[in-house]
Amino acid sequence: MTDFLAIASITSGLCGLLHSNLGDDASGIDITSRPPDKVRENMTSKSQINLFLYHMTPDAAWRNMDNPVKSRSGERSYPLLPLKLYYLMTAYSGGSEDGIDSTTVDKHLVGSQRLLGRGMSIFHDHPLLNADTINDMLPETDRTEHPFDQIERVRITLQPLSLEELSKLWTTFQTNYRTSAAYEVSVLLIESSHERTAALPVLMRGKGDRGVFSSTSLTPVLYSVKPPEPQPSARLGDQLLITGSGLNAEGLSLIVNSQYLPKPISMKTSSVDQKGAIGVDLPGPSDSGVMSDWSPGFYTISAVVNHPDLPSWVTNELPFALSPTIKLNPQTAAPGSINLSISCTPRLRDGQKAYLLLGDRQIKPISIVNPVALSQATTLEFFIPQVDEGEYIVRLRVDGIDSLPIIRSASTAEVEFDPDQKLIVKVGTTP
Helix, strand or coil: CCCCCCHHHHHHHHHHHHHHHEEEHHCEEEEEECCCCCCCCCCCCCCCEEEEEEEEEEEEEECCCCCCCCCCCCCCCCCEEEEEEEEEEECCCCCHHHHHHHHCCCCCCCCCHHHHHEEEEEHCCCEEHHHHHHHHHHCCCCHHHHCCCCCCEEEEEECCCCCHHHHHHHHHHHCCCCCCEEEEEEEEECCCCCCCCCCCCCCCCCHHHCCCCCCCCCCCCCEEEEEECCCCCCCCEEEEEEEECCCCCCCEEEEECCCCCCCCEEEEECCCCCCCCCEEEEECCCCCHHHHCCCCCEEEEEECCCCCCCCCEECCCCEEEECCCCEECCEECCCCEEEEEEEEEECCCCCCCCCEECCCCECCEEHHHHHHCCCCEEEEEEEEEECCCCCEEEEEEEEEEEEECEECCCCCCCCCCCCCCCCEEEECCCC
């Protein structure tokens, strides 16, 4: 694969391309790839062409792409590292480094400009390098262990540089300026060293290998979930009213989920009106499994639409709140400090926070006990200091959701405070 050695392979390939195409008219020339400030060390009497890699940038067209040859559809692989390489070609002729010399050899011009022109001509005549060409210029061990095998050919392009850019480059090199030619070499695709994952073959496309299913109907959507009016939250035994579109009562089921549920709860619809609103009855406090499955708090509900021989559709999720139902013990007490016990249905889960709301006071429990028997409610003990004479509406707040201290009249639909959720504090009262 084309790995970390690819940069060195490109440089070696470019140098080899120059060396193999110089010809007899420029024989005895050394091809090097040194930094410009080190290029003439121990070579002051020799002629040479130096090809220095001075810059690299990512190739935007190939960024975050998989290898198109080695990654199949559905397989996950790490993206390639695509690079553009920038080289500076500089020529040096013997010890004098003359640009043009017509005196040393009578029959032709010599000098650095002759070498630079020859090198530029070679790159112009060979603008593309394929993997085989680069591999042939690598040593045997590197060719075996680090083969250059990218399918994309490497393109050599003359890169014009302004006088300002040249000035900055040679100032960075901290050496005397020499006439040079800049080239962009792209694209170099370096593969990740991480292992790729391979997908298993597809045996069947859907049930019975029927292929892709398409439908022109709208996707089912839930709009709202409402508890009974005028309650802000639901209680066990209440009916939730769900509105939406694309909901078919046949084959429709509901999924209720919460962070405290061991697994999602599947429920069935209890009614559907003419406008498509769905009613779903929450289980009652005495129903089987309620204490072990449910707890006060926030829930989400979604609908699953099932049609014969078609995939199931799952709608969006909507939240609703389930408030605790409480019982007080005692309900009457004398003024002063009061020990109050509250029974909470359904049971609280580990990590849930509960507070007693008494008038404008918010009180933490001194203990929370869940009986061993899963059918029994949670008991919370509170110590309330200095309670004055009067009637107090008692509420239990669990994870921000208050118990509902109200009752509705079945005949008139009127709402009033529940007398069983009042704490009566009166002088001379014996609990």
